[in-house]
Structures are given as structure tokens and as C-alpha cells.
Amino acid sequence: MKQSVHSLEIATRGQGLYEFTSTIREWTSRQQMQTALLTIFCRHTSASLLIQENADPTVRADLKAYFDRIAPEDGPYEHDSEGPDDMPAHLKTALTQVQLSIPLVNSKLALGTWQGVYLFEHRVRPHRREIVLHLVGE
Amino acid sequence: MKQSVHSLEIATRGQGLYEFTSTIREWTSRQQMQTALLTIFCRHTSASLLIQENADPTVRADLKAYFDRIAPEDGPYEHDSEGPDDMPAHLKTALTQVQLSIPLVNSKLALGTWQGVYLFEHRVRPHRREIVLHLVGE
Amino acid sequence: MKQSVHSLEIATRGQGLYEFTSTIREWTSRQQMQTALLTIFCRHTSASLLIQENADPTVRADLKAYFDRIAPEDGPYEHDSEGPDDMPAHLKTALTQVQLSIPLVNSKLALGTWQGVYLFEHRVRPHRREIVLHLVGE
Numbered sequence: 001m002k003q004s005v006h007s008l009e010i011a012t013r014g015q016g017l018y019e020f021t022s023t024i025r026e027w028t029s030r031q032q033m034q035t036a037l038l039t040i041f042c043r044h045t046s047a048s049l050l051i052q053e054n055a056d057p058t059v060r061a062d063l064k065a066y067f068d069r070i071a072p073e074d075g076p077y078e079h080d081s082e083g084p085d086d087m088p089a090h091l092k093t094a095l096t097q098v099q100l101s102i103p104l105v106n107s108k109l110a111l112g113t114w115q116g117v118y119l120f121e122h123r124v125r126p127h128r129r130e131i132v133l134h135l136v137g138e
Numbered sequence: 139m140k141q142s143v144h145s146l147e148i149a150t151r152g153q154g155l156y157e158f159t160s161t162i163r164e165w166t167s168r169q170q171m172q173t174a175l176l177t178i179f180c181r182h183t184s185a186s187l188l189i190q191e192n193a194d195p196t197v198r199a200d201l202k203a204y205f206d207r208i209a210p211e212d213g214p215y216e217h218d219s220e221g222p223d224d225m226p227a228h229l230k231t232a233l234t235q236v237q238l239s240i241p242l243v244n245s246k247l248a249l250g251t252w253q254g255v256y257l258f259e260h261r262v263r264p265h266r267r268e269i270v271l272h273l274v275g276e
Numbered sequence: 277m278k279q280s281v282h283s284l285e286i287a288t289r290g291q292g293l294y295e296f297t298s299t300i301r302e303w304t305s306r307q308q309m310q311t312a313l314l315t316i317f318c319r320h321t322s323a324s325l326l327i328q329e330n331a332d333p334t335v336r337a338d339l340k341a342y343f344d345r346i347a348p349e350d351g352p353y354e355h356d357s358e359g360p361d362d363m364p365a366h367l368k369t370a371l372t373q374v375q376l377s378i379p380l381v382n383s384k385l386a387l388g389t390w391q392g393v394y395l396f397e398h399r400v401r402p403h404r405r406e407i408v409l410h411l412v413g414e
Contacts, residue, residue, distance in 0.1 A: 001139045001274075001277045003311045003413060005381050035141045037177055037272055039313055039377050043388030045329040051236050053183040053228060058217035062225050063232060070208070070346070079334035087338050090329060094339060098327050098391075099377050101177050101237050103272035105143050110270040112181030115236075132386040134313055134379035136274060136277075136412060137141060139277045139412075173279045175315055175410055189374050190366060191321040196355035197366055204367050208346070239315050239375050241410035243281050248408040250319030253374075274412060275279060 004031045006133040012121035015068075015085075017050065017060045020131075021117045025109060027133060036104040036137020040117065043130045046089035047121050048096040054116030067092045067122075089122035096120055104137060142169045144271040150259035153206075153223075155188065155198045158269075159255045163247060165271060174242040174275020178255065181268045184227035185259050186234040192254030205230045205260075227260030234258055242275060280307045282409040288397035291344075291361075293326065293336045296407075297393045301385060303409060312380040312413020316393065319406045322365035323397050324372040330392030343368045343398075365398030372396055380413060 006027050010018055028038055042049050053059045071091040073084040080087065100117065103110045111117070119129055144165050148156055166176055180187050191197045209229035211222040218225065238255065241248045249255070257267055282303050286294055304314055318325050329335045347367035349360040356363065376393065379386045387393070395405055 001141075003277075005311055005379060007381075035143055035272075037175075037274060037313075039379055041377075041379055041386055043386060043391065045327070045335075045388070045390050050232055051183070052232060056217055056219065058215075059183075059225070059228055062215045062217050063228065066209070066213070066229050071342070075342070077334075077338045079332055079338050081332065087335070090335055090339065091342050094326055094328060095233055095371055097235065097373065101179075101239055101377055103143060103177055103179055103270050105145075105270065105272075110179055110181060110272075112183070112268065114183050115181065130388065132379050132381065134311075134381075134386075136313060139279075173281055173410075175313075175412060188370055189321070190370060194355055194357065196353075197321075197363070200353045200355050200363050201366065201370060204347070204351070233371055235373065239317075239377055241281060241315055241317055241408050243283075243408065243410075248317055248319060248410075250321070250406065252321050253319065 001138045004135045008131050010119050010129045012127050012129060014124055015121055016064055017118040017120055019116045019118050024117055028135060031135050033104060033137040034107050036135050037101055038104055039101045039134040041132045042098040045093055046123050047119060047129050048093040048098055049100050050096050050118045050120045051115050052118055053114045055114055085124045092122045139276045142273045146269050148257050148267045150265050150267060152262055153259055154202055155256040155258055157254045157256050162255055166273060169273050171242060171275040172245050174273050175239055176242055177239045177272040179270040180236040183231055184261050185257060185267050186231040186236055187238050188234050188256045188258045189253050190256055191252045193252055223262045230260045277414045280411045284407050286395050286405045288403050288405060290400055291397055292340055293394040293396055295392045295394050300393055304411060307411050309380060309413040310383050312411050313377055314380055315377045315410040317408040318374040321369055322399050323395060323405050324369040324374055325376050326372050326394045326396045327391050328394055329390045331390055361400045368398045
């Protein structure tokens with residue numbers, strides 16, 4: 001049994017879903033393990049991780065619009081010192097995840113056919129988001 | 139240290155919570171580990187996983203009704219090519235989880251007294267849902 | 277490769293966010309691993325875990341108020357035998373997480389600068405909440 005760790009950055013250009021499934025797959029594949037557990041960790045409180053459908057792009061548009069509706073910028077928030085999109089960003093992060101673990105079976109990530117891994121950026125301005133990957137297995 | 143992996147299917151008959159705690163417990167027990175980490179992964183984007191109260195069944199009825207209210211079928215969605223229950227299913231999946239990890243301590247899953255593990259089916263029609271189990275420990 | 281497990285209790289005094297990042301850091305540090313995966317598991321269905329901003333306290337006040345709004349005590353619930361705060365507590369738990377995993381890299385948890393780990397208590401009365409920690413690595 002062994003472990004591998006890796007850090008990567010995703011440059012975002014405003015709110016929305018940024019797929020990085022292929023980046024994860026390539027790095028995982030280079031570690032040459034057969035059976036393992038991959039953990040993806042997002043080091044932020046205003047961006048999160050989501051596994052969602054990677055086929056029809058309207059799903060992502062609807063996801064973004066939905067989270068904008070349930071955590072609107074004009075909510076009754078106390079915290080507003082970092083801009084009107086900041087508190088909604090914290091709420092959207094709380095409602096989704098900052099960590100995902102995916103088993104590796106027969107050298108392949110156990111993602112379903114329609115599952116893609118996304119960074120969900122909740123801030124309006126561009127950011128560089130740090131993601132840590134951890135793999136344990138053999 | 140060693141690993142075990144397993145694939146199982148859950149046949150659903152419409153929306154709702156399907157408990158499979160005993161299936162997980164039995165498989166985990168057969169791997170004869172004392173200390174380990176069990177990861178449960180759901181390979182879908184319109185069904186999810188939930189750890190919830192396994193005592194009073196009205197909790198599950200209320201959970202289902204609540205998610206129907208916050209992600210209704212008549213929302214302003216662009217994505218509707220797969221039926222009116224499909225986009226709400228993606229939203230409910232995003233609001234819950236597709237992955238859960240549970241420590242195994244003294245050969246027992248660390249679930250609390252009232253915690254059951256459920257597949258949360260969000261589609262109306264029957265489906266066969268694939269779940270991958272991964273156990274690492276000794 | 278080795279594993280460590282630990283159980284800890286958090287005494288809560290009503291609804292809100294209770295940070296326990298330093299407790300986790302200290303225990304993890306004592307295990308003297310360099311690279312590992314830490315899993316935090318909450319053994320309850322009416323309290324949950326959240327990684328959120330540990331700087332401005334108004335973020336936590338807004339988080340609490342937000343979850344009170346989206347899962348109010350006066351909702352149309354069937355389950356009310358355990359008090360008006362119980363079903364909202366189950367809903368808030370379902371919307372957040374009972375498990376978090378954080379990579380350990382170069383002997384440090386990969387938490388971002390502003391990320392703190394919180395127990396999110398959803399019940400009004402004081403409770404003792406059990407948290408299980410599992411660490412695998414070397």
C-alpha cells in the first residue's frame with residue numbers, strides 16, 4: 001500500500017461549474033494503482049465541489065440558476081464586507097461539499113457514465129482555486 | 139493493511155429513501171477487518187446517499203416532502219428533455235451526497251444508534267442503482 | 277502504513293456552530309504521520325459537520341439564520357414527537373454533512389487559510405455529540 005498527493009490550481013472566470021474530471025483521471029492514472037481511494041479536497045469557503053451530469057450543458061445552467069435563487073445576493077445577511085456575492089458563496093459551499101472521495105477499481109475511477117467532477121465557483125471575480133488530491137491504495 | 143471492493147445494485151420503485159445499512163454491515167463484516175475506512179459511492183447524478191434517522195418512518199416521509207418542496211417539478215428549468223422529475227433529481231443530488239465514508243472501529247461501523255444509510259432515489263420510475271463499496275484497513 | 281482512531285465529545289449549548297479545528301489538529305499531530313487521510317464522522321442525525329470561514333463571526337451568524345429560514349420550525353412536518361426543532365434538525369443535517377475527509381500533507385492538514393471545522397448543532401437543548409476520527413497514512 002502506498003500514497004500519492006498532488007496540488008492543482010483551477011483558474012475561474014466568474015460563477016459557474018468548471019469540469020476537471022480529465023485532470024483528475026490523468027493524475028490518478030500516472031500513480032499506477034489498481035485499487036485505491038482518491039480524495040479531492042477544495043481549500044476554500046466560497047467555492048465547492050460537485051459531481052454532476054456531464055452530458056447536457058443545460059443541467060449546469062439550471063444548477064447555477066437554482067443555487068442563485070436559494071442563496072440570493074439580496075438576502076438579509078449581516079456579513080457584507082467582502083461584497084454582495086460573498087455570503088451567498090459561503091451558503092452555496094455549505095449546501096454542497098468541499099471534499100469528495102472516489103474509489104479506484106481495476107485502475108479506473110468508479111465514476112458513473114454521466115458523472116463529471118466540477119469545481120463550483122461561487123464568486124463573481126476570477127479566482128485561483130487550490131485543490132488537493134490524495135490517493136491511498138496499491 | 140489491505141483493501142476490499144464490492145459493487146451492489148439497489149432496485150428502486152420510485153422516489154424515496156431505501157435503507158441498505160444491513161447490506162453494508164454484512165459485507166463489511168465478511169472482510170474481517172478491525173480498523174478501517176468504508177467508503178460508499180453512488181454512481182449516479184439523479185440518486186444520492188443519506189445517513190438519517192432509522193427509527194420513526196415519518197422522518198423519511200418529511201425528508202422526501204421537504205426536498206420535493208425545495209426542488210419542485212414546476213421550477214423554471216431549461217433542462218426538461220428527460221422528464222419533469224429529472225432536473226429536480228439533479229438538484230436534490232447536489233444538495234445531498236453521492237459519497238459517504240464511515241470509520242470501522244473494533245470491527246464495527248461507527249454509525250450512531252439512530253443512523254441508517256439510505257439510497258435517496260429522486261426519479262419517479264424504477265431504476266437499478268449501482269453502489270461501489272471500498273474498504274481500506276486491517 | 278498505519279491507522280489511528282479516536283473518539284471525542286463536544287458539549288453543545290444550543291443551536292449554532294462550534295469550532296473544533298484545534299482539537300483535530302492536536303490529535304492528528306500526535307499521531308506523527310507525514311502523509312495521511314483524516315476522516316471526521318459525526319454519529320448523529322440532528323447535528324452535522326461543516327467546513328466554513330473562521331475569520332468573520334457574522335458568517336456563522338448568517339449561516340445559522342439561513343438554515344433556520346430554509347428549514348423552519350413551523351414547516352408542514354408529520355414528525356413532531358421530539359419537539360418542533362427536531363425535524364428541522366434532520367433537514368439541516370441532510371443539507372450539510374456528517375462526514376468530512378481532509379488530506380494530511382507534509383504533516384499538516386490541507387485546510388485552507390480561512391477554513392475551520394465546525395460541529396453544527398441543530399437542536400435547541402444542550403447535547404453531548406460524539407465525533408469519531410480515523411487517520412490512515414504513514
